[in-house]
Amino acid sequence: MKILKETLAKVNRIDMFSPYFFLPFILVLYFFTSLFDFHRYEQFKISESIWPAVILALICYYIGVYIIDKLQWTIPSFGLSLFGKYVIYFVVLLTSLGLACYLMMIFGGGLGISDESNRRNLDPKLNFFSQLLWFGILLLLSYKMILEEKMTWKKAFVYGSIFATVMFLFLLMGYRTPLIIMLFTGIIIFHYVVKRVKLTWFLSILLVIAVVFSMFGFIRVLTEDLTKESNSRDQPDVELTVEEKEKLLTAEQKVNLTPKWILAINQESVTGHIVLSTIIEYTQKEDYLKGEIHRGIFNTILPGEQISPRMKVSEVVNPISVEKGKWITRPPRTTTPTFIGQLFLDGGYLLVAVGFLLYGVLISLIYNKVKQAGIRSFHAVAYAFVITVFTVSMHTGLLDLIFILMLGFVIVASSVIKTDKKNLQY
Template sequence: MKRLGMLRKWNNEIDSFSPYFFFPFILILYFFVSLFDFGKIEYFEANRNILWAILVGMLSYLAAVHIVQKKNWMFPSLGLAFLKGKTKYFLYFLGFIGLVSYIIMLATGQIGITDESVRRHLDPKLNFLSSFLWFSVLFLICDRAVREYPFTKKQMRTYFFVLAVVLLLLVLMGYRTPIAIMCFTCLIVVHYTIRRVKLSWLLAFLFIVGLSLSLFGFFRVITEDQSKKFNSHEGPNVELNEEQMSRDEALRRKIDETPKWVRGLTEVSVTGRIVLSKLMEYADEHGYMYGKLHEGIFSTVLPGKQLSPRMQITEMVNSLTVDKGKYVTRPGRTTTPTLLGQFYVEAGYLAIIIGFALYGLILSMLYNQMKQSGFASFQTIAYAFITTIFMISIHTGLLDLLFLLMIGYAIVSSAIERTRTNI
């Protein structure tokens, strides 16, 4: 009974989305789920010990959070106080650009849900610009919700309708990441401004959203047009000795004992664990990149043919398995490196310490701003959005210029809109 009472106390009192709890909790949960690999870890020989990387990253993150909380650091106003109250107009401008881009994509038949080969070959410029639609809608609706709560029934219907339309558009393009960002950002805003989300509710939400997005990803795979070369599941054409072939065949049978849809439930985490292990192996064998991977974030916008960071990750991990007749990632597709893998290939544990400490620094400073300004403020939206981006980057890494620009906007606008009046 005493233990049950303690669990109830935690459920009722813990701030589920504080920087001390949420990010470390998701990090642990992500790699815990990856333990249910159904034989894939053994098949890809992903045998590097990732525990130390997880512990080092989490401890450096928590240390940064603790220091910032103790010092009560916040972002400076940047001398742009004259723009206070005007940042939303920039969102309207971005939303218009995003809407026009989205309409052009739909009009030209660029609907990603139709096939994976279509989704991965959308016009890069239109794809980039169309993302501003969901970004601006998310910020504008959350801003109105924070300022106008409690809502009338008409307001609630309007906001839900707009969000539903945007989510439907994202489904049409086959996007999962923006859907997750919108769902969790809204949940965190609700937690701090409307109704507190208990830990048990958060776990239920994680299960429902995680299950839905996993099945959505599974649907994308099983509906691929196998007549197209891009969608081929054939492995590399290499000669293997009889022992290796027998071993792989036995492991494939072991994997196939579990239904595909069940494997699909943990596919994201399992793939992340495999990629992290392979990146650690690659870096240990070939040396660290010392910033070249992150340099690729910005070089991709330069003229000429550029190799994106995630394509570099694909080449790294596949180079370790192709001679064994396997692809970690099918050719022509990008690979999500995990946040730990993204940092490790740059400078090993040192980069993990610096990167995770930076995450803790940013989230904790935003959290301090939110507490100072009051939860019913723009600070809550910025904190919710960046917390969600950082959470998702545990799997995807943070190698997209688009997301860096969005994070930059959230930080700058929150500094501009900060007020010292507690609400």
């Protein structure tokens, strides 16, 4: 018992939100939970191993973090320090723009939570700019918390209530990603400013959050209006041999032995594993897309009809799965490729290595700024936001232009804002 207590005490002293722990831990946990597939890999006839790509990603990420940590480099100001005092005013302007667009979308009938097809048909321009509402409020609230000389539980409750209200507003749109980003950014700020969150507590919280958001997606699917063609659950009409049909039917029967709510708990990670494996299979047959996915991020703002990066991923993985008698993603829906899959599809192992090396470098650069300037600074807010978005992109991929712009703004803002260098301990 004493040994167990001492071990837990050592574990709880870990700064779980440091670059060395948080993102790698979530990435490993994500793919570890995907191992409990309940015969779904057999159903989709997965043939390619994802583990070489995952291990390479982790190694390169750690190399990036370690090099910058040892050199103690931070993001330079690029000679723009004069603009630091205007950052908060600009955030207020962005928040106002986001609020206006959000109200216009909601009053226009944009409740994405009511049905999956509604969520996909939200006005793209209003949807794009409405994201600035939660982004701006997140930065303003987090920075306000950071500046509190004495953070009491009462104040923490007030801030938490405002966070919850904004999260509810975006819950109405049916999107989980902004909710997760707000939630984890808030937890990280709470960890550094209010009370250090022990690892054992965090694991418990993480389990609850994972189950809640999994059930959110599960209920969203259950409540779909099946009379709409876009919500059809019919499988592809493809000719299979008698042996192939029997194998597919046997696999489906095995999957159906597991209750649907249990399948839903790790549905996202299992699907991510399936998509990544299928992407690797595609590149072996058809070669890499050589930048097409990443160009597509910016092409979506061009006039005319453009194919989004996630729709392109659907066009890549679905033809392979159709040959096996199953849709990975029901048309006309899009596919989240995981960040590893996003990089692999465009440039294979080389791009995976470069991408995760840059992730490690960027996160470590901002973390060093926090260590130098103190936690009561905008740098702590920037770090919390950046590492959260990077971690969430392990599943979603970093394919939304709005998130890339948000990251760019936060990183530049962190580099130009001056601090009084209060090296406070946490």
